[in-house]
Structure formats: C-alpha cells, structure tokens
C-alpha cells in the first residue's frame with residue numbers, strides 16, 4: 001500500500017485539476033462524517049467554485065448548527081469530475097450517493113475504518129480517531145488557511161467520534177489537532193451545548209423507555225436493549241434519537257459488551273455494539289456482514305428484531321462461554 005504522504009499528494013493533485021467536485025458523508029450521518037464533509041467543503045470553496053456536499057440522508061438536528069450546512073443539497077445533473085466519500089467503510093454506505101460516486105470520473109475515499117475495502121481510485125485509509133483527523137491533515141497539506149468555521153466542523157467530527165475525547169481511539173495526535181483547532185478561536189462552549197446539552201424531551205422519553213427494556217446476560221457482562229418502531233411512535237421520536245443510549249448502558253460497571261438493536265423496518269434490524277476493555281466487537285459484527293472498530297461496530301440483520309436479537313446474543317454468548 002502507498003504511504004500516506006503519496007496518497008495525500010495524489011489526492012491534492014486530483015482535487016487541483018477537478019472542476020466539479022461532490023463531497024458526501026454516509027447514510028445515517030454522524031458528527032464525524034458531516035463535520036468532515038463540511039470542513040472539506042468550506043476549505044475547498046476557498047480555492048474553487050461549485051463545491052457541493054451531497055445530501056445522502058436527513059441531517060440529524062444535532063448537527064444543524066454547523067457552519068457550511070447550506071452547502072448540503074442535491075446534485076444538479078451534469079459533469080462530475082470528482083466524488084469524495086468521507087467516513088464510508090464501503091461504497092454502499094453512500095446510499096443514494098453510490099450511483100453518483102460510480103458515475104464520477106474519479107473517486108477519492110477518505111476513511112478511518114480498518115475494514116475499509118478501498119473502493120476509491122485514491123484511498124486515504126489510516127487508523128485515526130476520526131475521519132476528521134485525516135481531513136485536518138489534508139487541508140493542512142493543501143495550505144488552505146484554517147478558519148473558525150472549518151475548525152468548528154473538525155472539532156465536532158473529532159469530539160463526537162472519540163466520545164468527547166474519552167474512547168481508546170483518542171491519541172496524542174487527537175489532542176494536538178484539537179489544540180490547533182482551539183487556537184482558531186472556536187467557541188467550544190457553544191459547540192458542546194449544541195452537541196451534548198440539547199436533548200429533546202422526546203429523546204429523553206425514548207431513553208427512559210429503552211432503559212426499562214434493558215436485559216443483562218453473562219453475569220452482567222452483556223447489556224442489550226432494543227428500540228422498536230412502536231417505541232419511536234409512542235415517544236414521537238426518530239431513529240437519530242437513539243444516540244447516547246448505547247454508551248449509557250456500556251457505562252454500567254459490570255458491562256463489557258453493550259448492544260443496541262434498532263428496528264429499521266419489519267425484517268430489517270440495525271445492530272450497534274460497543275465494548276469496554278477486551279472484546280473486539282468488529283469481529284462479531286463482521287459475522288453479520290458489518291464491521292467497524294475494536295470497541296465500536298455495527299451491522300444490519302435482515303430479520304425481525306426479536307429474531308435478530310436471538311442471533312446476535314447467541315454469537316455474543318459464545319465469546320463469554
């Protein structure tokens with residue numbers, strides 16, 4: 001594999017000679033994918049016209065405060081020189097953006113998932129706490145000046161993907177980058193309030209509801225809870241309102257593996273898994289066609305939620321046997 005310096009140089013050269021550039025996050029976007037996409041879009045807008053961020057899914061309310069949010073929209077038909085996918089472990093994560101990615105003359109894939117399958121023409125894949133760290137590196141190498149807007153987006157990307165600088169993916173480099181971003185004069189009180197002190201009552205009620213259905217297994221080492229479409233309806237909540245549940249149940253003292261099942265539709269269940277110290281949850285999720293990181297992974301099981309729960313629990317229990 002090429003080294004990161006060469007890959008970055010190739011990407012910068014390709015960006016330089018491309019006129020129509022479309023940037024995209026993954027479906028069910030999180031802070032890292034949206035923050036990275038907006039940071040890159042704001043930066044490239046300083047040197048080029050017509051930079052767009054493709055709307056591949058609804059933007060969760062948590063991130064609507066981000067600068068550059070108005071750059072997100074539909075792609076008007078026409079020439080597409082370059083598509084840049086951010087934080088996507090595989091091309092299907094682009095959802096409706098996949099067709100455009102395949103149609104574009106060139107495709108750059110920037111991601112920090114170790115399971116990334118290198119679907120781009122240029123693949124900047126490196127182990128880092130967030131895709132936001134890689135985008136920081138790219139913008140720096142392009143010698144585009146950082147401003148508070150870019151820094152706000154990148155800080156959001158990194159803070160959300162490191163669980164507020166708490167997860168084990170947080171490195172000394174993470175803090176160095178955060179330090180550089182703070183130098184730009186970003187308002188962390190405002191960012192943190194928007195990200196972490198802004199929970200709606202609907203989300204709070206869904207949270208309570210999910211905790212009342214909490215189940216423990218393997219002498220308390222495994223915690224599982226499920227969110228059904230009925231629970232969303234009753235609480236007038238959306239899927240994005242499940243944010244925060246899984247890290248809360250992982251916070252139980254005896255828990256090593258936390259698992260949250262979400263009923264996307266009848267016959268389709270999304271599974272999120274987190275671990276604390278020992279278990280590689282990406283391996284478990286891999287068995288169901290998913291992936292992710294050592295301590296945070298996910299997969300989709302095409303089955304009803306009750307049966308999906310049984311399948312995933314059977315798999316988890318083999319580890320604790």
Ligand SMILES: [Mn+2]
Nearest residue numbers: 032087131161
């Ligand atoms: Mn990420």
